[in-house]
Amino acid sequence: MKFLLTLAILAAAIFVCFGSSATWGRRNSNDYLLSRQVEVRNPIKNNYWNVNVDFPRAGTVNYYNISAIYVYDNFKNTSGATPALWSGGPGYRFAQLNLRSQVNRGLNSTIEIYGR
Ligand SMILES: *[C@@H]1O[C@H](CO)[C@@H](O)[C@H](O)[C@H]1NC(C)=O
Ligand SMILES: *[C@@H]1O[C@H](CO)[C@@H](O)[C@H](O)[C@H]1NC(C)=O
Ligand SMILES: *[C@@H]1O[C@H](CO)[C@@H](O)[C@H](O)[C@H]1NC(C)=O
Numbered sequence: 001m002k003f004l005l006t007l008a009i010l011a012a013a014i015f016v017c018f019g020s021s022a023t024w025g026r027r028n029s030n031d032y033l034l035s036r037q038v039e040v041r042n043p044i045k046n047n048y049w050n051v052n053v054d055f056p057r058a059g060t061v062n063y064y065n066i067s068a069i070y071v072y073d074n075f076k077n078t079s080g081a082t083p084a085l086w087s088g089g090p091g092y093r094f095a096q097l098n099l100r101s102q103v104n105r106g107l108n109s110t111i112e113i114y115g116r
Pocket of ligand 2: 075
């Protein structure tokens with residue numbers, strides 16, 4: 001029990017430190033890569049970016065069930081955007097993600113969506 005608690009605290013600490021990459025769901029070996037996109041923004045002085053990423057893109061239709069969503073922070077130095085899954089995701093055919101950058105810092109994140 002104590003071990004599990006320690007593990008949970010450790011996991012939380014890692015999440016806080018490297019909170020700019022995230023995964024939802026689990027990718028199966030035979031899943032298709034449904035979408036891969038890179039969002040890049042330049043820093044804004046005294047402000048942050050709040051970027052919504054919709055899947056499928058407006059005007060397109062997705063017939064596959066999403067199994068996993070991966071967001072990679074390409075900065076890799078903890079100054080990248082924090083990703084959040086606002087709706088949909090694994091088990092759905094759509095997803096709305098949000099990337100919130102830090103003040104005075106831009107963002108460069110890769111979003112991969114897998115499904116079948
Ligand atoms: C997608 O998931 C739903 C609910 O789990 C399931 O009923 C449906 O058959 C799945 N569709 C495909 C194409 O796998
Ligand atoms: C964003 O990150 C990717 C992967 O590291 C890199 O190839 C690309 O040049 C970066 N884009 C910008 C505008 O920095
Ligand atoms: C993190 O990396 C990015 C891209 O390499 C860079 O623009 C930014 O200044 C770095 N941030 C810090 C705090 O070092």
